[in-house]
Amino acid sequence: MANLNTTVNKTHRYDAIVIGSGMSGGWAAKELCEKGLKTLVLEKGRMVNHVEDYPTMMKDHWEFEHRGALSHDDQQKYHIQTRIGFVGEGTKHFFTNDLEDPYIETKRFDWIRGNHTGGRSLTWGKHCYRWSDLDFTANACEGIAVDWPIRYKDIAPWYSYVEKFVGISGEKLGLDHLPDGVFLPPIPLNCLETHFKQAMVKKYGNRHVTPGRVAHLTDPQPWHLELGRGQCQNRNRCSRGCPYGAYFSSNAATLPAANRTGNFAIRPHSVVHSLIYDEKTNRATGVRVVDSETKEMTEFYANLIFCCASSMATTQILLNSTSTRYPNGLGNDSGELGHNIMDHHYHVGAMGSYDGFEDQYYKGRKPAGLFIPRYVNLDEQSKNPNFLRGYDYQGAGAGRGNWGSGVNTPGVGAAFKESLFKPGGWGMGLMGFGEVLPYHDNKVTLHPTQKDQWGLPTLVFDAEFKQNELAMRKQIMADAAEMLEASGFRNISTFDYSGGIGVGVHEMGTARMGRDPKTSVLNGNNQVHGVPNVFVTDGSCMTSSSCVNPSITYMALTARAVDFATKALNKTDL
Template identity: 60%
Template sequence: MNNEEIYDAIVVGTGITGGWAAKELCENGLKTLVLERGPIVKHIEDYKTMNDDPWNYPLKGELSKEDKKKQHIQNRVGWAPKEDNKHFFVNDLEHPYEEIKRFDWIRGYHVGGRSLTWGKQSYRWSDIDFKANKKDGNGVDWPVRYKDISPWYDKVEEYIGVSGQNLGLKQLPDGIFQPPMGLNCVEEALKESMASSFDDGRLLTIGRAAHLTDKNAKFEGRNPCQYRNRCSRGCPFGGYFSSNSSTLPAAERTGNMTLRPNSIVHEVVYDAKTKKATGVKIIDALTNEKIEYKAKVIFLCASAMASVGILLQSKSERFPNGLGNDSNVLGRGIMDHHYQLGASAKVDGFLDKYYKGRRPNGFYIPRFVNLDKKTSRKEYLRGFGFQGGASRGNWSEAIAEMGYGAELKEHILKPGQWQIGATGFGEMLPHDDNRVMLSKTKKDKWGLPQLAFDVEFKENELNMRKDILITIEETFKAAGFKDVSTYDNSTGPGLGIHEMGGARMGHSAKTSIVNKYNQIHSVPNVYVTDGAFMSSSSCVNPSLTYMAFTARAANHAAKEFKAGAFS
């Protein structure tokens, strides 16, 4: 590579948003350098565990004590990492950060990033979400509304393939969906119970997931979901959307993309004379070589906290507190969603019924609180939804001395009792004193300052958590489920893996970092389109919204570039 070349664009990161930025910029004809701080992961070829079974691992997939030490923070999430996907999560000893207050930063540094391990839940925001800050006075007003983003939701859904069901809800706009996955018999029973037991608008639907379900649909290089539920290992069929199976190959097909892995971007270079960015500085992760790459347009898609960290490190005489930080709000308003609380129960009956395949999806209960006078809550603002599922036991009868010979075989082959569970995902307000900063004393192995997190759930969030537990308990009991048990694990933010904020979008450089097109107010050739730009969090999974804004911003950048705005 020639680092003297001036690229049309540089994209930092290859995850959900980096892949989309690369695709849109390259398809618009821009010569684009894509930088990823981790190693290459080639679609299919590098999914080393994609066909493994539990018996292929000595600990049935669990991490060894040594691996748990290496991934002691990643392991906080509980369901990951495992032996079959630990290579898609960082080594915490090599990538430390400072926790002023507990913050669970779950990451993957490799080409594709967390697009290989995400939950694929894909929901649109509504105007209720975009207007919330202005309505209740928390955070800054979004400079966009649903009508501005709706066409880009259309574009993204059509391209990635989202299975789901239109419901006609004002709080959860309908979309362009592939056929919905099916609910099982217990989930259908809960759906019917909710409809007959409550008049507050609560309902149940199948999750809206970025999985191909239409067997006749044509998606280049991708095939329908095979219901293996081995998604976090990388899908050789391309059944679910990832950068590796979809957007990066699309960018590569244009001939306009140059991909450089093992490139740790730590600074955006600013030219005070032109009042524009000229490129980025990187450290080669393997050789420690320091290189500067130049471009007319910069897209930060490194993941929310990483992009904020890059901006904080991008200091100059013009921006002594970080690039674009005229408002001193860079790093503030960090959010995540509530997680690790909900309920489980046992379900009598339905013993003559089962289900086919391993559905990589669950049911969804959309937000139904604080939408009108009837559903208002005095104790807290905003709302929450639930994700969950029902299944038949865990075959625990096969353990130890519970059966011998023919009796053991009979126990193994007989499914257990039906069980059901649901987890609450609640909105977190954009508090300015929830912030991330550069550590004053701690550095990483490359000599760069670590990030320091000072983020916590506050009164509004804690009050909402109480109602989440009350709501799901009464919902399960109304359905006649037995032994309903609620849980609320003591955690800090982060475990929802929906961390966002820090370079928020707004009307003015006095109160925000980026404008309505994701451009830094005072450095318009730098776009921030990962979760860092979020000014509020809603209560739905955010990745679809990140992608829609990224596609919109990349097309805006291409138009501006061709008009000579960045020359």
């Protein structure tokens, strides 16, 4: 794979600028470049090239100095991100050093970050589920926050467009509230997961069990192979960087696709300070960038600007982009910029052991478990009076115990060593994933005096899970235990560790879309109200959060917004 072009032109002028190179930034770059626009991508962190910059991709656990655990010094460096167990010795290079880039927590906020080329597309969970009109109409139906300015029909063709390129493995279910997509063959359930699925069919009519719909190439198509991507090898070492390009990331897919057009350049170590606004034209003319290494300020100019830095980072940039016209942040006439933080709440469910299937095992370390779509509050028959919206179960799966069971077991000699090679019993866990409502008082603001090392005001988080989420968690836990018991599991135990908002790594909503500039930051085309050449397509644009992973929705919204923006640019509407 050829390295990405990092040569910046001498004029610092481009047709388009994309802030961020992660999930949505990669898509913006690909689409803009393929439509013929000279595009500059600004990346806050270091350069990471596909394959050559994945230092731990082939290592086994015993090759790490601390067997995968963080040293004491590293625990201090990643003290926020280790609170929920995301960072290990094999992946620490893809996570942000919390000491170097701190923030303020009025209430606990678990901000998981990756400041480097590709961002969190290198470490994401890869689950991809379409939203439906159950999601897009929920706010309007319940009188909560504001209505989405789009419906499923507006984004459905763009889901299909991005799914084909990404490569999503999954099976079709025919559910209205979880629309089917363009799928590659699913990653199969193992024997115990299949048993559980059969038990759910027998016990419940509306609880479907299916392999997780994940961005893994189980059957690469010609357009995947052209980019050098290959079939998933079931190594389950995805977050170290995949040398096969089997799971979707910006580094393996969208950025190389942009690079091959000849219209692409990326500038790492570029901390965007603010957007440059022209009050005469009501347009942004460019961005101010602080070099993270030299601390020098540079300006870059473009006719189109796409903000894709991640929800909180984009909001920080917009809030810091002040002018006489926008004293409280670019496009912030509504006062909603920074408010309505959402995420998903999880780390709640149950686990148990199962007697049987001792004569069966499984091959490889499959990177996805089972998925149980939402079955609560779909209609009057499934209504739960204790909370609004719903939840699903994902990332869960069944497996057998291994040699690790001997770590705390007394024993020596040949017989003990031989026992470690015998598979243990079967067990399975169910992990709930719930929707968070858009509360206005869940917010992020700029500290009035404290600044980071690059001169940007420090972010202050004041957000929490509220009663609706807490009530939902009780039901998630109870249902998980009930389903395991109904399918013959024993030694069932429940767990509930909520953490703070941010724990789901799906922070959303701080520059929401809407129909009215008085109550929203963006319109239905992801344009900033009042500044039509600025588009925001990362998580900050979301108006509600659904209970399924949002990344494929970010991608579809980004492709859709680029299509609109380039057509408008050609008509000189921008």
